Amino acid sequence: IPEIARLALREGQCSNPLYRVHRWFARRLESQFRAILTGLSLEPHEAERFWDVYLGEVPLEGATVLDPFVGGGTSLVEAERCGASVIGFDIDPVATFITRFELEATAYDPTAPEIAALCDFVSAQIAPFHRSTIAGVGERVVLHHFWVECRTCDTCGTSFEVHPHYQLAYSKEKGGQWVFCKHCHEVSELSIDRKELRCECGTRTRIAQGTLSQGKVQCPSCGTVSKLRDRGDAPKRPEWRLFAQEYIEESSAGITRHFKKATKGDRIRYGRARRMLNKIEETEGRFAPDRTIPTEGRSDNRPLIHGFNSYRDLFNARQLLHLTMLGKAISRVEDPGSQRLLAMAFSEHLTTNCMYTAYAFGYRRISPMFSIHSYRHITRPVEINPWLDGIGRGTFPNVLSKIAKAIEFAKAPTELDPKGGRQASHQHRTSTSEVSMHPWKVLSGSSRASISTKSSESLQEIPDDSIDLILTDPPYFDNLSYSELSDFYLAWHQSLGIAEPPYDERSMSAPIKTNLALTNRTEESIDDYQTRLTQIFKECHRVLKVNGICVFTYHHKAISAWLAVGVALARSGFSCSSVLPLRGEGKGGLHSYNGTIKWDAVFVCRKTTPPNLSRESIVVVPRSAVQQAKQRAAAFAEELGKNRKIGFRTPDRLNLERAMIVAAAVCAPAQPHLLPLLDALKTNATGG
Numbered sequence: 001i002p003e004i005a006r007l008a009l010r011e012g013q014c015s016n017p018l019y020r021v022h023r024w025f026a027r028r029l030e031s032q033f034r035a036i037l038t039g040l041s042l043e044p045h046e047a048e049r050f051w052d053v054y055l056g057e058v059p060l061e062g063a064t065v066l067d068p069f070v071g072g073g074t075s076l077v078e079a080e081r082c083g084a085s086v087i088g089f090d091i092d093p094v095a096t097f098i099t100r101f102e103l104e105a106t107a108y109d110p111t112a113p114e115i116a117a118l119c120d121f122v123s124a125q126i127a128p129f130h131r132s133t134i135a136g137v138g139e140r141v142v143l144h145h146f147w148v149e150c151r152t153c154d155t156c157g158t159s160f161e162v163h164p165h166y167q168l169a170y171s172k173e174k175g176g177q178w179v180f181c182k183h184c185h186e187v188s189e190l191s192i193d194r195k196e197l198r199c200e201c202g203t204r205t206r207i208a209q210g211t212l213s214q215g216k217v218q219c220p221s222c223g224t225v226s227k228l229r230d231r232g233d234a235p236k237r238p239e240w241r242l243f244a245q246e247y248i249e250e251s252s253a254g255i256t257r258h259f260k261k262a263t264k265g266d267r268i269r270y271g272r273a274r275r276m277l278n279k280i281e282e283t284e285g286r287f288a289p290d291r292t293i294p295t296e297g298r299s300d301n302r303p304l305i306h307g308f309n310s311y312r313d314l315f316n317a318r319q320l321l322h323l324t325m326l327g328k329a330i331s332r333v334e335d336p337g338s339q340r341l342l343a344m345a346f347s348e349h350l351t352t353n354c355m356y357t358a359y360a361f362g363y364r365r366i367s368p369m370f371s372i373h374s375y376r377h378i379t380r381p382v383e384i385n386p387w388l389d390g391i392g393r394g395t396f397p398n399v400l401s402k403i404a405k406a407i408e409f410a411k412a413p414t415e416l417d418p419k420g421g422r423q424a425s426h427q428h429r430t431s432t433s434e435v436s437m438h439p440w441k442v443l444s445g446s447s448r449a450s451i452s453t454k455s456s457e458s459l460q461e462i463p464d465d466s467i468d469l470i471l472t473d474p475p476y477f478d479n480l481s482y483s484e485l486s487d488f489y490l491a492w493h494q495s496l497g498i499a500e501p502p503y504d505e506r507s508m509s510a511p512i513k514t515n516l517a518l519t520n521r522t523e524e525s526i527d528d529y530q531t532r533l534t535q536i537f538k539e540c541h542r543v544l545k546v547n548g549i550c551v552f553t554y555h556h557k558a559i560s561a562w563l564a565v566g567v568a569l570a571r572s573g574f575s576c577s578s579v580l581p582l583r584g585e586g587k588g589g590l591h592s593y594n595g596t597i598k599w600d601a602v603f604v605c606r607k608t609t610p611p612n613l614s615r616e617s618i619v620v621v622p623r624s625a626v627q628q629a630k631q632r633a634a635a636f637a638e639e640l641g642k643n644r645k646i647g648f649r650t651p652d653r654l655n656l657e658r659a660m661i662v663a664a665a666v667c668a669p670a671q672p673h674l675l676p677l678l679d680a681l682k683t684n685a686t687g688g
Contacts, residue, residue: 001582002646003051003418004032004035005640005648006418006645007129007429008031008584008586009583009586009645015634017402017406017408018105018406018409018471021098021105021348021402022348023370024073024095025370026476027074028074029585031416032583032584032678033079034054034078034415036582038058041058041059041167055426055680056426059083060083060469061083065079065086065087066089066540067089067472068089068096068459068472069456070088070099071473073088073098075473077099077103077410080103084441085445085447087449087452088450089453089459089513090451091454092453092511093486093490093493093503096453098657099451106411107337108359108403109338109341111399111404114340123397126322126325127141127271129321131275132245132263132265132269133265134260140247142245142246142247142248143247143388143391143392144246144383145382146245146380147242147243148162149161149240151217153221155219155222155352162379163211163380164212164380166178166180166197166207166208167207167209168187168358169175170362170522175191177194179194179207180259181201182201183203184201185262186215187259188199189259195207197595202671215227216228217415228379231306231307238294238307238379242267244261244263245259246258246259246364248391255391273317273321276321277318277321281324286322286400287323287328288492289310289494289495290312291506291507292483293308293487294487296512296573297309297484297510299376299514300484303356306352306522311531314354314356315355317384318480319353319355323353326396327495331496333528335498340498342637343493343496346496347397348394348402350369350488352368354381354483355381355383356369356378357381358376358380361661366382366384373480374485435451436450437451438452439452440461441662456536463543465543467544467545468548470544470551471552472551472552473553473554475515475559480517482515482518483512483517484512489586490509494508530544537572538550538610543573545607549604551602551604552603553600554601555584555655556655559678559681561683563677566661567619567677569662569663570677571619573611574606574608575608576603576604576606576663577604579604579659579660580601580658581600581652583598583646583647584599585598596649596657597652598649601655601656616670617669619666620676621661622673622674626675628664629664633653633656636656637656
């Protein structure tokens with residue numbers, strides 16, 4: 001377990017290229033699922049062979065594996081690589097879109113001539129809009145355009161720019177920073193320790209003192225302070241001003257990058273792009289999605305509260321021109337494989353080509369939308385030149401290169417070696433067959449994989465006792481509203497014509513209200529989560545073979561989440577034979593903090609006779625099992641805590657303890673030696 005955790009930490013820094021093709025939310029680790037599959041394939045006396053099998057051949061040939069919550073697809077990709085036939089379900093169409101591509105990766109050809117021809121055609125039309133004329137230098141290619149949101153003060157009527165600070169970028173290695181004048185926007189390079197810029201225009205700019213601080217905006221004229229989200233009852237889409245650019249110089253010595261203020265000529269060039277977009281849309285109709293952003297069932301009212309009412313609003317005119325021309329060109333590609341590859345690149349490309357794209361000041365590159373799995377409002381968005389090749393994060397050519405690397409990896413995969421580095425995989429299967437949408441084809445042997453976009457509450461396509469292994473990762477209660485974010489992609493998939501029925505209807509949104517993940521913690525929502533999870537577990541129990549195994553990972557800090565899992569398990573007929581901790585995340589990211597749970601509890605469940613529920617039956621836990629759970633979790637914590645690098649902390653111990661309590665839950669009438677599951681979990685609430 002400690003060695004697997006060290007692999008997880010390394011994987012978090014450099015994951016499998018196949019899983020970097022397209023962003024998905026809360027994607028599980030390759031090392032975690034491969035470790036589970038390895039462990040399941042070994043007898044207890046074969047423990048010493050674990051790493052030989054992990055790095056060699058995990059024997060799953062002939063097995064059928066089901067994942068009722070496909071998500072990012074890691075479980076099925078790893079199972080298929082081990083020789084299993086796989087069946088997946090997910091209610092979210094973007095999740096199934098991504099997973100199908102991962103399973104079909106070896107069938108795609110990124111060198112197809114129609115792909116290169118399309119790129120040449122579209123880039124030739126868009127490239128002129130990403131150039132700038134520099135005085136005394138000439139015309140240069142722009143890498144980044146810097147925009148800033150403008151606001152009018154309700155008190156004094158002054159229009160001003162909403163800057164968090166007046167720094168464009170910095171370099172710790174060189175000890176320098178690039179800053180701009182708050183009045184005229186002239187860019188200067190200063191020592192990194194300088195706090196003030198004295199511009200030739202006569203303005204003094206305190207570099208760190210912008211008009212935005214901790215979500216509050218201050219008018220520079222009258223000093224009135226308001227909240228960034230306070231935009232009235234009917235907020236309008238923000239207005240932005242182009243104020244700076246980063247351009248590139250090419251020479252025999254290589255490429256250098258330079259900052260400059262935006263000029264009138266740069267704004268005129270942007271205006272030309274806007275007029276061209278208007279002309280295309282007037283004559284051919286709009287390609288960019290007009291569909292409104294759903295308001296019902298949301299857990300996060302961003303970006304609506306900032307004035308974005310449709311997904312189209314999240315892009316400026318030049319970005320819409322680029323995406324319109326590119327999307328229309330992709331829609332005309334005749335070869336299905338090339339079109340699917342280009343559509344995948346287009347979808348992934350969206351988050352680096354919108355006005356919710358930020359700038360990582362120390363790295364001098366953009367930070368994509370959904371970097372922290374939410375709509376983080378950006379008052380200083382950065383627009384990238386989308387057709388640069390080899391430079392610029394998220395440009396279309398660079399996304400295509402990323403996909404090409406993923407396809408190459410799928411054909412010749414490697415494994416992270418616990419001794420360091422990677423080694424060539426001894427186990428991989430090259431397939432050019434298309435992933436089916438029908439589970440019966442997998443069960444009949446005519447296909448190796450099927451993916452269906454539907455809820456797993458009814459698996460009527462799968463007969464009783466037909467699945468060898470269920471390997472999954474259920475939605476973690478209210479940790480993340482997957483479909484709330486994925487709907488952004490779906491709206492564009494509908495414009496491209498690649499969304500599958502019934503989501504091909506452009507007015508239909510992703511399943512925000514029907515997704516299992518909670519958007520609030522009302523009693524009604526919690527009961528619904530518990531009821532639906534129970535039904536899914538019952539269906540999993542029905543389709544699993546008598547000697548089959550169900551394995552799932554879970555973590556959460558809320559007792560109500562664990563109560564729902566415990567009730568679902570106890571009522572479904574599964575008996576948990578083991579609970580183990582596995583590191584579920586790599587090194588900390590933007591949404592990690594000291595109290596974050598980093599380790600999943602892995603449940604290994606066997607099929608037993610479903611309980612005969614009576615009116616007197618409740619979900620209970622033996623008092624002795626509660627004490628055993630505390631002791632076992634404490635023992636794991638003591639052992640794993642010896643290695644600080646793998647990061648097993650108090651939140652992880654409490655999580656594991658709750659999992660072990662839940663694993664012992666059964667349905668039975670109340671008795672003195674039995675605790676109601678809720679009471680048993682409450683003994684763990686404060687670590688007591």
